[in-house]
Amino acid sequence: MEERRAEEQPRRRSDGERTHAAILDTAMRLASVEGLGSLTIGRLAKELGVSKSGVFAHFRSKERLQLETLAAAGEVFEREVLEPGLKAAPGLARLQALCEAHLSYIQRGVFPGGCFFAQVLAEYDAVSGPIHDEVADGQGGWFGLLEQEARTAQQAGELAAGVDPVQLVFELAAPVELANYLSVLNRDPRFVERGRRAVRERLAQAATSPA
Amino acid sequence: MEERRAEEQPRRRSDGERTHAAILDTAMRLASVEGLGSLTIGRLAKELGVSKSGVFAHFRSKERLQLETLAAAGEVFEREVLEPGLKAAPGLARLQALCEAHLSYIQRGVFPGGCFFAQVLAEYDAVSGPIHDEVADGQGGWFGLLEQEARTAQQAGELAAGVDPVQLVFELAAPVELANYLSVLNRDPRFVERGRRAVRERLAQAATSPA
DNA sequence: CTGGTTCTAGCACGACCGTGCGAACTACGA
DNA sequence: TCGTAGTTCGCACGGTCGTGCTAGAACCAG
Numbered sequence: 074m075e076e077r078r079a080e081e082q083p084r085r086r087s088d089g090e091r092t093h094a095a096i097l098d099t100a101m102r103l104a105s106v107e108g109l110g111s112l113t114i115g116r117l118a119k120e121l122g123v124s125k126s127g128v129f130a131h132f133r134s135k136e137r138l139q140l141e142t143l144a145a146a147g148e149v150f151e152r153e154v155l156e157p158g159l160k161a162a163p164g165l166a167r168l169q170a171l172c173e174a175h176l177s178y179i180q181r182g183v184f185p186g187g188c189f190f191a192q193v194l195a196e197y198d199a200v201s202g203p204i205h206d207e208v209a210d211g212q213g214g215w216f217g218l219l220e221q222e223a224r225t226a227q228q229a230g231e232l233a234a235g236v237d238p239v240q241l242v243f244e245l246a247a248p249v250e251l252a253n254y255l256s257v258l259n260r261d262p263r264f265v266e267r268g269r270r271a272v273r274e275r276l277a278q279a280a281t282s283p284a
Numbered sequence: 285m286e287e288r289r290a291e292e293q294p295r296r297r298s299d300g301e302r303t304h305a306a307i308l309d310t311a312m313r314l315a316s317v318e319g320l321g322s323l324t325i326g327r328l329a330k331e332l333g334v335s336k337s338g339v340f341a342h343f344r345s346k347e348r349l350q351l352e353t354l355a356a357a358g359e360v361f362e363r364e365v366l367e368p369g370l371k372a373a374p375g376l377a378r379l380q381a382l383c384e385a386h387l388s389y390i391q392r393g394v395f396p397g398g399c400f401f402a403q404v405l406a407e408y409d410a411v412s413g414p415i416h417d418e419v420a421d422g423q424g425g426w427f428g429l430l431e432q433e434a435r436t437a438q439q440a441g442e443l444a445a446g447v448d449p450v451q452l453v454f455e456l457a458a459p460v461e462l463a464n465y466l467s468v469l470n471r472d473p474r475f476v477e478r479g480r481r482a483v484r485e486r487l488a489q490a491a492t493s494p495a
Numbered sequence: 496c497t498g499g500t501t502c503t504a505g506c507a508c509g510a511c512c513g514t515g516c517g518a519a520c521t522a523c524g525a
Numbered sequence: 526t527c528g529t530a531g532t533t534c535g536c537a538c539g540g541t542c543g544t545g546c547t548a549g550a551a552c553c554a555g
Contacts, residue, residue, distance in 0.1 A: 087522095087531075087532090088521085088522090088531085088532065088533095089531065089532055089533095092532080092533090105410070106410045106411065107321075107410075107411060108319065108321070108407060110318075110319070110321075110322065111321065113511085113512070113513090114512080114513070114514090115511065115512070115513090116511095123533075123534085124533065124534050124535075125512095125513090125514095125534090126514095126515090126516095126533070126534060126535075126536090127532080127533045127534065129513080129514070129515090130532075130533070130534095131532095133514090134513085134514085135512095135513060135514090185410065186409070186410035187409065187410060191406065192406060192410075194406075194465060194469060195402065195403060195405075195406030195407065195465060196319060196406065196407065198397070198398065198465055198468040198469040199316070199317040199318075199396065199397035199398060199403075199468050200317065200318060205469075208469070209469055209470060212466075212469065239478075240478060240481060240482070243459065243462065243475075243478045243479075243482065244459060244482050246462060247458035247459040247461065247462040247479075247482065248454065248455060248458040250458065250461065250462050250465070251454065251457060251458040251461050251462070254405060254406060254409055254461070255423075257409040257410050258405060258409040258416075258419070258420055258423065259420060264454075267450075267451060267454045268454075268458075270451065271451070271454065271455050271458065278489075298501075298502085298552090299501085299502065299503095299551085299552085300501065300502055300503095303502080303503090324541080324542070324543090325542080325543070325544090326541065326542070326543090327541095334503075334504085335503065335504050335505075336504090336505095336543090336544095337503070337504060337505075337506090337544095337545095337546095338502080338503045338504065339503095340543080340544070340545090341502075341503070342502095344544090345543085345544080346542090346543060346544090
């Protein structure tokens with residue numbers, strides 16, 4: 074069972090690995106719309122045109138399927154939000170770029186049900202268990218990253234000294250979150266634009282030398 | 285079957301009506317935690333110590349149970365948020381009071397899973413059907429009310445002329461929404477306080493003569 | 496006491512759930 | 526060529542789901 078592969082190269086993927094990835098891909102799409110709790114092995118099997126056992130064998134329990142789906146969505150978030158956002162220079166520019174990357178990822182419809190984590194967060198915020206904990210960790214990490222950039226910006230004199238970085242991040246994340254929910258609910262991307270405007274103005278207000 | 289009651293007075297409730305209300309009460313609590321889709325007739329029956337048929341007979345379909353639960357939660361929202369908020373004078377005071385009533389209702393834990401509508405909104409934002417439509421209506425009505433107060437405030441000169449009422453409401457509702465999700469996720473009421481602070485500062489900034 | 500309405504329980508149904516097991520098929524190293 | 530490991534399938538299980546039907550209990554009007 075332990076990893077006995079010496080070579081981590083782009084190595085040819087076996088059939089099993091390709092199927093595994095395909096299952097997770099479908100699972101992410103489904104869960105972003107209907108929730109991680111509504112994920113069903115039979116449903117996934119039908120969607121993929123394979124047998125229920127064929128799906129089940131890859132995870133050996135429903136909970137593992139859910140956890141792996143969550144992890145796979147985390148990788149998408151890293152690729153679609155973190156990676157582009159982190160290209161900006163540390164400090165204010167990066168803080169803004171991360172918010173914009175988040176908004177763009179919502180607007181592009183990377184997941185058909187909007188931000189995967191917003192969906193799962195709302196679903197599991199009041200339900201304790203490993204999924205709740207994983208989501209809380211991810212959320213904490215994301216906010217922590219933003220806060221760190223805010224502090225960097227403040228130390229660089231890009232943000233006014235009186236600004237509380239934690240509160241600022243809260244106030245930046247709030248319109249992004251709401252933009253996600255409302256744009257999906259009303260199938261109207263203009264809500265993303267409202268979120269973008271709110272972020273821009275909040276940052277301008279917190280910045281020194283408000284242009 | 286048609287309503288043949290002449291007297292709509294506080295009339296003594298029959299056993300059936302009391303049971304009906306008790307079911308909806310439990311359903312609201314359950315759904316605020318686990319979601320409206322996870323509501324289960326058998327689960328409700330167990331929770332209430334009655335038979336499955338005893339629950340089912342009151343609604344005759346699961347969808348009606350869900351819709352009635354949603355309506356019952358709407359009444360709670362009216363009683364716990366709208367009613368106290370509307371006591372304030374129209375305009376800026378009422379806008380602020382409505383936000384504060386919303387925050388207070390979250391903080392008091394009126395529903396064990398946080399704001400019922402935040403939960404159901406996230407659950408059904410991407411799923412079309414009558415529940416989605418009902419939730420979208422309710423959300424639109426709530427924002428509409430806030431926007432109306434914002435316009436009243438602006439006409440009364442309480443808000444700066446340059447403020448866009450729709451955008452302002454978006455920026456007020458966002459921290460409230462995020463406060464709900466994060467306070468439940470982290471079981472930490474300090475997030476409600478962050479939301480309160482965000483609302484207060486945003487209103488102060490939009491108001492004329494910023495004290 | 497009687498008869499009707501209202502409410503709840505019991506039971507059965509088909510469907511789908513998560514999970515386990517063994518058989519078939521595939522691919523590849525010896 | 527054979528054997529072994531990896532992958533998928535068919536099938537079965539106990540359980541819960543939503544939904545009907547029927548019988549009885551509780552209540553109330555006459």
